[in-house]
Amino acid sequence: FAEFDDAANLLAANPDATTISIDEPVEIPKNQHSRLQEPGREEDDELLGTDDSDKTELLAGQKKSAPFWTFEYYQTFFDVDTYQVLDRIKGSVFPVPGKNFVRLYIRSNPDLYGPFWICATLVFTIAVSGNLSNFFIHLGKPTYHYVPEFRKVSIAATTIYAYAWLVPLALWGFLMWRNSKVMNIVSYSFLEIVCVYGYSLFIYIPTAILWIIPQKVVRWVLVVFSLCLSGSVLVMTFWPAVRDDNRRIAVATVATILLLHALLAVGCLAYFFDAPEVDIPAPIIPAHNGTTVITKSH
Amino acid sequence: FPGLADVSIPQDIPVEGEITVPVGSHSPDEDYSTLDEPVKDTIMRDLKAVGKKFVHVMYPRKSSALLRDWDLWGPLVLCVSLALMLQGGSADSKDDGGPQFAEVFVIIWFGAVVITLNSKLLGGTISFFQSLCVLGYCVLPLTVAMLVCRLVLLAGMGTISFIIRLIVVGAMFAWSTLASTAFLADSQPPNRKALVVYPIFLFYFVISWMILTFTPQ
Numbered sequence: 001f002a003e004f005d006d007a008a009n010l011l012a013a014n015p016d017a018t019t020i021s022i023d024e025p026v027e028i029p030k031n032q033h034s035r036l037q038e039p040g041r042e043e044d045d046e047l048l049g050t051d052d053s054d055k056t057e058l059l060a061g062q063k064k065s066a067p068f069w070t071f072e073y074y075q076t077f078f079d080v081d082t083y084q085v086l087d088r089i090k091g092s093v094f095p096v097p098g099k100n101f102v103r104l105y106i107r108s109n110p111d112l113y114g115p116f117w118i119c120a121t122l123v124f125t126i127a128v129s130g131n132l133s134n135f136f137i138h139l140g141k142p143t144y145h146y147v148p149e150f151r152k153v154s155i156a157a158t159t160i161y162a163y164a165w166l167v168p169l170a171l172w173g174f175l176m177w178r179n180s181k182v183m184n185i186v187s188y189s190f191l192e193i194v195c196v197y198g199y200s201l202f203i204y205i206p207t208a209i210l211w212i213i214p215q216k217v218v219r220w221v222l223v224v225f226s227l228c229l230s231g232s233v234l235v236m237t238f239w240p241a242v243r244d245d246n247r248r249i250a251v252a253t254v255a256t257i258l259l260l261h262a263l264l265a266v267g268c269l270a271y272f273f274d275a276p277e278v279d280i281p282a283p284i285i286p287a288h289n290g291t292t293v294i295t296k297s298h
Numbered sequence: 299f300p301g302l303a304d305v306s307i308p309q310d311i312p313v314e315g316e317i318t319v320p321v322g323s324h325s326p327d328e329d330y331s332t333l334d335e336p337v338k339d340t341i342m343r344d345l346k347a348v349g350k351k352f353v354h355v356m357y358p359r360k361s362s363a364l365l366r367d368w369d370l371w372g373p374l375v376l377c378v379s380l381a382l383m384l385q386g387g388s389a390d391s392k393d394d395g396g397p398q399f400a401e402v403f404v405i406i407w408f409g410a411v412v413i414t415l416n417s418k419l420l421g422g423t424i425s426f427f428q429s430l431c432v433l434g435y436c437v438l439p440l441t442v443a444m445l446v447c448r449l450v451l452l453a454g455m456g457t458i459s460f461i462i463r464l465i466v467v468g469a470m471f472a473w474s475t476l477a478s479t480a481f482l483a484d485s486q487p488p489n490r491k492a493l494v495v496y497p498i499f500l501f502y503f504v505i506s507w508m509i510l511t512f513t514p515q
Binding site for chain 1: 395396397398401416418419420421489490491492493496497500503504507508511512513
């Protein structure tokens with residue numbers, strides 16, 4: 001900052017300068033100095049801008065300092081704005097290959113808003129869509145009487161909340177145990193894992209709505225498609241955390257994650273949505289009194 | 299008391315004062331004491347307050363009466379009447395029917411508590427019971443919808459009846475959501491309004507679904 005010192009000295013030397021001609025040469029060097037200064041400052045800002053994860057991590061260390069029995073402690077888990085939640089949802093639906101969901105979107109600010117309300121929406125979407133789909137499938141039958149099937153809401157709630165909280169707990173425990181044996185570069189906190197799992201369930205909401213369509217092929221295509229999207233988010237998040245470990249354990253961990261995710265999707269499809277009727281023209285059996293009986297197969 | 303032996307009070311310092319407090323006028327006391335009024339006055343005052351809040355919900359204006367003088371009588375009456383009207387649904391087996399009385403009760407109260415906690419955790423400035431009061435009172439349009447649905451179902455159960463019910467429930471659902479958002483939105487931080495409004499939308503959607511899918515025996 002030598003140039004600044006010179007300009008300051010010049011200004012200090014002529015504090016009472018009244019003529020403009022004396023001021024201008026003083027001002028011009030100052031402008032030149034400030035212009036020279038700015039590119040340097042911009043470079044510093046760029047360096048800081050791309051690396052603000054360091055800054056946010058430092059801030060995160062100071063953030064959660066309230067004791068866990070106060071309300072403020074839990075408020076730190078809801079410190080997100082609308083656009084941040086929407087960004088995280090977008091990141092879970094369109095996974096960028098090679099970019100880690102946690103590092104890119106969560107950045108040491110895990111929230112509980114997304115996981116909780118995405119799970120609540122998914123519970124009611126599955127229950128409502130299953131009910132609607134069963135209604136449309138059985139619509140023409142004379143013996144069918146519509147029932148709201150309200151019991152299934154509590155079953156759906158138990159399943160989905162158990163998946164979204166117990167599986168991250170188990171995974172976090174497993175990763176901590178492996179961390180004590182093999183030093184991994186990447187490690188996640190429990191809340192970050194809950195966050196990833198919660199946001200990765202978002203794709204199942206439009207999938208559940210589209211499962212109303214009573215075609216087996218359509219439903220299975222949807223299962224595979226949504227599994228690919230949300231599974232890839234999970235794989236890209238957890239592969240860096242286990243790849244330094246023993247090869248077989250790493251592959252087994254990622255495979256288990258994907259298997260449980262697939263099991264959730266297939267289980268929900270099988271339990272909440274009745275199988276659509278397949279219209280196979282069955283052989284017509286002439287009965288004794290002349291009426292024909294056409295049998296339908298499932 | 300050994301330490302006090304040296305203390306002596308001179309005889310010529312007068313110690314005097316008044317023990318009795320002058321009795322003031324009774325009028326401030328009489329304004330706040332409701333112990334002596336007839337029971338009819340007490341009940342009518344509370345009923346009028348509840349009725350005024352019902353009117354505020356049906357015609358939502360920017361008045362703070364709902365928030366300032368919160369009470370939970372209105373929500374209780376609405377919740378009980380809605381849960382009672384949802385009884386008597388059909389079921390092939392015990393498990394497949396509509397929601398039981400306890401389920402409706404739990405959904406409404408637990409749902410309102412969760413939404414209130416959510417808005418407070420996101421930084422809202424509304425108090426816990428004020429928010430419960432608003433959410434409970436805004437169930438009124440849906441209770442009216444339930445009444446209309448039961449009357450329509452008495453007439454018949456065909457497609458026309460379903461369409462009428464769908465339109466009525468849809469309109470009341472929109473009314474409930476807009477009314478509660480109008481009362482609650484001002485107390486939220488501006489860049490999180492959508493995060494607070496969405497759970498309210500989900501809450502009234504679930505109640506509307508329960509009303510729409512009600513089928514009598």
